Amino acid sequence: MRPVALPANQPADRFYAGGRQIAALRGTATWATHEPEDWVASTTAVFGQDPVGLTVLPDGGTLRDAIEADPVAWLGADHVAAFGSDPALLVKLLDAGQRLPVHAHPDVPFAAAHLGLAHGKTEAWVVLEPARVHLGFTRDVGADELAGWVADQATDAMLGAMHTLDLAAGDAVLVPAGLPHAIGEGALVVELQEPTDLSILLEWDGFAIDGAAAGHLGLGFDVALAAVDRRGWSPEDVARLRGATASDDGDLLPGAAPFFRVERWAGSRALDAGFAVVVVVDGSGTLAAGGAELPVRRGATVVVPASAGPVALDGAELRVVVCRPPAPAT
Incomplete structure (x- = not known):
């Protein structure tokens, strides 16, 4: 088997805007306002929209089907022994044409218990263009307080209770499942994730989505908000999530x-x-x-x-x- 060069794979009509940076990176002339993500070598579908998001190979079949048909060739015998035909990885290019809403992703135990899935959604960012991001709460936030912020769409209160980081091109950051976060406008990142499309929206006011209906994974916010890490993280805790800088290989x-x-x-x-x-x-x-x-x-x-x-x-x-x-x- 041989390596396969992949074209862009950008699901349409996402609820937040993208910019021109994926097109510029790839050297293409066309772009669409609400195609902010390029799902690279994806065997994961957009939540509730299968097959949207799946990578299509040059022969017209999906990468997911190709791996299912010959997992050892694609993934290796040791990987298959440990994980079966699950690649256990999703990679995206993400171009934030606007600040993303504050949101969080469930961890493995929550996804298993409530959604019957093997993966949550821990993710990481490798920054290609500088970005301001919000990551984790600076203090403990009570369950009722968080639920009130979400019900009232109290964006200023949420952002005011979060750490703000200015990331440079080349920085790498780990975002554990559960940790609330929001990527700032202008960011371009290579994003690694567990292979799910699971987001719990804490904010949606001003975005092209009915978050009250679609922001809780069909579980209701009384259940979904239990997946959010409400602990206060110290600046030192957050700093430990940062890995390499631009000078590191x-x-x-x-x-x-x-x-x-x-x-x-x-x-x-x-x-x-x-x-x-x-x-x-x-x-x-x-x-x-x-x-x-x-x-x-x-x-x-x-x-x-x-x-x-x-x-x-x-x-x-x-x-x-x-x-x-x-x-x-x-």
């Missing part, structure tokens, strides 16, 4: 390993064999594996099957983000 977020792995590399080098999603964030060159050589440039996205073997990157100016599932336990 290698493993950007070691603390994310139970959920996914993310590396950044510059220049020519070899990558270990294994299922991977490669995002070229700068430069140009070639990516070779499985007897095939692909020309790649800034904005290219490539899915690499495990059976393609080691990957050779060639290009002095290449800079890539390599996204992988969690490593099977040894």
